[in-house]
Amino acid sequence: MEDIIVCEGLNKYYSGVHALKDLSLKIKKDSVVGLIGDNGAGKSTLIKILSGAHQPDSGHIYFEGNKVKFKSTKEAMNLGIETIYQYSALIPEMSIARNIFIGREQTQYNVGNFGLMKTKTMQDDAMKALTDVELHLRSPDTPVNQLSGGERQGVVIARAMYFKSKVLILDEPTNHLSVKETNKVLRFVEGLKNQGVTSIFITHNLSHVYPIADHLCVMARGEKIADMEKKDTTIDHLTDLLVNG
Amino acid sequence: MSKNFSLRSLLVRPEVATFLMFLAIMIGFYIANERFLDARNIRIVMGITPEYIIVAIGIAILMISGEFDLSVGSVFALVPMTIVQMVHQGIPPWFAIFLGLMIGIIVGFVNGFITLRFGIPSFIATLGMLYIARSLTTVATAGFPPPFPHILPNELFVYQFELFRASLYWALLVAIVLGVMLHRSNVGNWIYATGGDQNAASSMGIKTGNVKMFCFILCGFLAGFAGMIQTFRLEAPLPSQGYLLELESIAAAVIGGVSLFGGIGTVFGAVIGAILIRFLESGIIMARIDAEWFRAGLGSLIIIAVVFNTYISRRATRIGQNKAKD
Numbered sequence: 001m002e003d004i005i006v007c008e009g010l011n012k013y014y015s016g017v018h019a020l021k022d023l024s025l026k027i028k029k030d031s032v033v034g035l036i037g038d039n040g041a042g043k044s045t046l047i048k049i050l051s052g053a054h055q056p057d058s059g060h061i062y063f064e065g066n067k068v069k070f071k072s073t074k075e076a077m078n079l080g081i082e083t084i085y086q087y088s089a090l091i092p093e094m095s096i097a098r099n100i101f102i103g104r105e106q107t108q109y110n111v112g113n114f115g116l117m118k119t120k121t122m123q124d125d126a127m128k129a130l131t132d133v134e135l136h137l138r139s140p141d142t143p144v145n146q147l148s149g150g151e152r153q154g155v156v157i158a159r160a161m162y163f164k165s166k167v168l169i170l171d172e173p174t175n176h177l178s179v180k181e182t183n184k185v186l187r188f189v190e191g192l193k194n195q196g197v198t199s200i201f202i203t204h205n206l207s208h209v210y211p212i213a214d215h216l217c218v219m220a221r222g223e224k225i226a227d228m229e230k231k232d233t234t235i236d237h238l239t240d241l242l243v244n245g
Numbered sequence: 246m247s248k249n250f251s252l253r254s255l256l257v258r259p260e261v262a263t264f265l266m267f268l269a270i271m272i273g274f275y276i277a278n279e280r281f282l283d284a285r286n287i288r289i290v291m292g293i294t295p296e297y298i299i300v301a302i303g304i305a306i307l308m309i310s311g312e313f314d315l316s317v318g319s320v321f322a323l324v325p326m327t328i329v330q331m332v333h334q335g336i337p338p339w340f341a342i343f344l345g346l347m348i349g350i351i352v353g354f355v356n357g358f359i360t361l362r363f364g365i366p367s368f369i370a371t372l373g374m375l376y377i378a379r380s381l382t383t384v385a386t387a388g389f390p391p392p393f394p395h396i397l398p399n400e401l402f403v404y405q406f407e408l409f410r411a412s413l414y415w416a417l418l419v420a421i422v423l424g425v426m427l428h429r430s431n432v433g434n435w436i437y438a439t440g441g442d443q444n445a446a447s448s449m450g451i452k453t454g455n456v457k458m459f460c461f462i463l464c465g466f467l468a469g470f471a472g473m474i475q476t477f478r479l480e481a482p483l484p485s486q487g488y489l490l491e492l493e494s495i496a497a498a499v500i501g502g503v504s505l506f507g508g509i510g511t512v513f514g515a516v517i518g519a520i521l522i523r524f525l526e527s528g529i530i531m532a533r534i535d536a537e538w539f540r541a542g543l544g545s546l547i548i549i550a551v552v553f554n555t556y557i558s559r560r561a562t563r564i565g566q567n568k569a570k571d
Binding site for chain 2: 053072073074077083085089090091092093094098101102103104105107113114115116117119
């Protein structure tokens with residue numbers, strides 16, 4: 001299988017702190033990659049760079065074989081890299097349909113970048129997007145703050161699917177979720193593989209990502225300390241790496 | 246079930262609660278004094294209300310984006326004062342109006358720039374501007390309020406028709422245009438997203454700084470425009486015009502269901518809030534209550550509105566979450 005993302009020698013400093021040390025990583029197409037590590041291991045720094053939110057101080061990123069440099073999250077999103085952050089990427093008071101189309105509204109009567117939203121189309125497409133990830137909710141007009149944590153992650157994943165993301169970066173998507181809700185989210189992520197979406201699943205909870213991951217990458221102190229196929233490792237070995245670095 | 250759902254989603258809307266409050270107040274004062282709803286009284290109240298509606302809309306949109314503007318009352322005086330003084334200096338009336346309204350836009354821009362560039366609360370940035378703009382107004386008065394130059398096209402903005410003034414139609418125009426913008430356009434979606442959760446909005450690629458700047462500028466422009474209408478109606482530029490208007494417009498927005506934390510509110514709510522305040526004032530006078538009670542009434546109304554809205558929205562969220570668990 002070909003690699004969809006290749007990182008070479010990424011370095012990042014935050015006011016003198018070497019947050020990411022010479023990180024190289026290859027991510028295979030249509031796989032689930034578990035990126036694990038304790039707090040402060042550099043996971044967040046890495047995904048901020050991959051999502052375009054921050055720029056590396058040195059090193060290169062290749063996406064589908066082409067060298068890329070993201071100046072903003074929008075640029076990464078336009079190429080098909082969508083990030084779901086630890087804090088919800090949804091606006092609680094806004095409806096599901098409006099949330100799905102934030103920043104990418106379907107408009108008519110456009111003047112430059114501005115136009116009137118096609119409310120009906122957006123509502124219908126939102127429902128379709130939800131059904132595609134097996135999420136069955138009553139109405140696209142329901143405000144997101146009336147959904148459970150797992151359902152919210154489902155909406156975010158549906159949004160990424162709708163906009164044909166090729167890579168989905170999930171930052172601690174199972175944090176603060178009940179066991180039942182966690183399983184729901186894991187099912188969403190598992191389903192992505194079959195639809196041609198590569199996912200990078202960031203977590204410090206190995207037991208969440210291990211069952212669904214194809215490939216695992218362990219980080220500590222800003223460095224990659226292990227990078228292997230699931231078949232070449234065991235949960236005990238990984239736990240040992242996580243605890244002892 | 247779907248019927249229950251739509252009824253609930255209707256009651257959840259804060260501006261609906263405001264509208265019910267509005268009806269209650271109108272009926273209450275009508276019972277106290279039948280002449281409260283006479284054409285004559287409506288003509289008087291609706292003659293002054295449009296100016297407040299316009300300012301309240303600007304404040305409401307800015308608050309929805311998550312920021313405040315305390316300088317609207319001062320801009321409300323500064324803009325018409327400069328227009329009048331420029332006309333006295335021989336500048337053609339329409340050009341003076343254009344330049345005057347530009348001052349509103351510039352003040353809005355400066356408010357936004359200071360808030361966003363230096364990352365300070367807009368409450369402080371615009372509090373400073375409140376004093377600066379008021380001071381400039383007094384300076385521009387040059388010691389004595391200037392006479393109103395009658396070559397200004399004030400009839401176009403305040404002509405008294407049978408029941409309403411032209412200013413009401415201007416206010417309606419502003420409400421419709423900005424209502425469509427806020428509720429139907431993609432810009433509106435960005436404004437709600439920015440005020441609702443700035444981090445989430447910017448991670449979705451929305452330039453939240455630009456969105457807020459737009460709302461600051463819009464608010465400054467509307468405050469200046471409304472102030473111009475008031476001066477045109479009174480045919481006297483007063484340096485004290487719009488005193489305490491900043492608090493009253495925030496009150497109108499809040500009574501109309503706009504959240505102090507951003508992300509929630511409607512143009513319709515702000516309009517109703519502004520009208521409600523003016524009728525409350527009139528009703529207290531008509532009911533022969535000491536006019537000093539107006540502020541007590543307004544204060545109570547603000548508290549009731551916010552408590553009520555908070556209660557309703559918590560309840561709605563709870564119902565939704567219980568349903569989600571089923």
